[in-house]
């Protein structure tokens with residue numbers, strides 16, 4: 001059975017058909033890459049799945065239940081958590097404070113003006129857990145806005161883990177990172193998928209990463225589904241080479 | 253740590269106000285007024301500085317508190333605690349009811365709609381002559397004696413100052429507690445990045461609503477005390493000029509610090525008292541002070557000192 005299923009889902013913005021009707025299904029435990037040239041509709045796809053805006057047509061279901069018109073916060077409570085192409089964190093807070101807000105949200109404490117010692121300990125334990133998973137322990141008391149771009153993106157993924165996602169959507173997690181940061185992030189993603197069993201969809205432009213870690217690859221082009229398959233199938237697909245890989249080589 | 257020491261000095265100075273203020277040419281009611289404005293601005297700052305909602309209509313809740321207290325004394329019972337409670341609850345409930353109507357607006361629209369509701373209450377107060385005394389304001393009440401252990405104790409300026417100081421301490425304690433709780437962390441998260449918070453599963457609007465309601469309650473409490481200080485509730489207590497003053501006070505003192513609104517209120521009230529005794533145009537001088545403060549201390553006066561201390 002698939003964890004996530006899209007059937008004939010499309011999205012238009014006025015006259016622009018950002019995503020043509022497409023169907024997609026993701027199996028539990030999968031590490032799926034979404035690739036495609038700029039403007040292909042990758043982020044739009046994430047916005048639809050995460051409830052940022054509703055589809056113009058089609059249905060989306062998650063774990064067998066329809067989620068087409070569900071609000072973002074309700075989707076988060078069901079386990080669909082995302083990061084953004086432009087990093088979204090709490091910039092003037094420290095890493096610890098970022099993790100704490102996430103932990104408190106995950107524990108449903110957001111409206112509590114006081115909490116017991118035991119609950120506080122639970123929150124702090126969660127913060128430590130996130131610090132460990134993201135390996136940001138030594139930087140817990142740094143202000144996020146003063147950290148490197150790469151570290152900020154790691155913080156965002158850390159935040160996203162506060163609720164133990166069932167489906168994690170990462171929009172260009174390595175964008176703008178140096179080599180070392182990129183390999184750290186790649187490791188992180190692989191660990192989350194293989195060790196924690198989290199189903200992950202990630203948008204990525206770096207083909208070395210895509211072919212290196214993804215179980216399956218979905219290729220979008222110009223708002224349409226161009227191809228889907230294993231790394232071997234995708235790299236051998238002439239339409240993909242023409243529309244996407246060729247274009248990237250020309251650009252490079 | 254130098255912070256607790258500084259706070260202790262402030263509290264001691266506040267406790268001793270009736271002794272040292274007259275020596276400096278001040279009078280106790282002036283300090284009482286500064287504390288009342290500090291309470292109102294501290295309440296507003298929960299919304300403004302910590303949640304990031306620029307309300308230009310918080311005088312509405314302050315004014316409702318004032319009218320609530322006065323009307324309760326006139327029509328219900330000659331009881332000071334009841335009057336304070338009535339004013340606080342009246343303004344607080346108005347905040348609870350108006351919160352859902354403003355919480356979805358962003359940026360300038362949020363400010364505009366808060367002004368609009370503020371002016372609505374202003375016009376109700378002006379028009380509803382029979383109840384509110386219209387433009388002349390509500391009079392005919394004063395601080396009645398308080399029953400303490402079977403004695404009727406009259407609250408003169410000094411005793412009333414201590415009552416207000418006690419309320420101020422209580423409000424500071426409540427705010428301090430909120431800011432270290434998940435509720436307060438949520439407020440700050442709204443200010444920092446509402447999108448991220450929403451995609452962590454938090455109902456951002458509800459968080460804003462709660463901040464709005466709490467700040468309205470605190471502003472109303474201050475308004476009730478103000479009516480008891482002056483024996484008077486006026487439409488000006490509800491108007492946008494006063495709302496603007498509360499914002500100025502927060503920005504002047506520093507919006508990222510719990511003591512900022514207090515510092516801003518002290519400066520504002522002292523400057524107002526001094527300047528209005530020498531010129532009718534005191535407001536333009538306050539404006540000048542504000543402009544200079546924003547130019548040289550963009551984080552507010554306390555923000556600046558905190559920055560320096562952390563270097």
Ligand SMILES: Nc1ncnc2c1ncn2[C@@H]1O[C@H](COP(=O)(O)OP(=O)(O)OP(=O)(O)O)[C@@H](O)[C@H]1O
Pocket residue numbers: 013016018036037038039040041042043044045085
């Ligand atoms: N909210 C929106 N309003 C209007 N048009 C939009 C909106 N979001 C996306 N689009 C348009 O839809 C198309 C697909 O955009 P999308 O952001 O999904 O592309 P992408 O594949 O993520 O590209 P990139 O690799 O540059 O991030 C683009 O033409 C974009 O301009």
Ligand SMILES: [Mg+2]
Pocket residue numbers: 042043044085
């Ligand atoms: Mg994109």
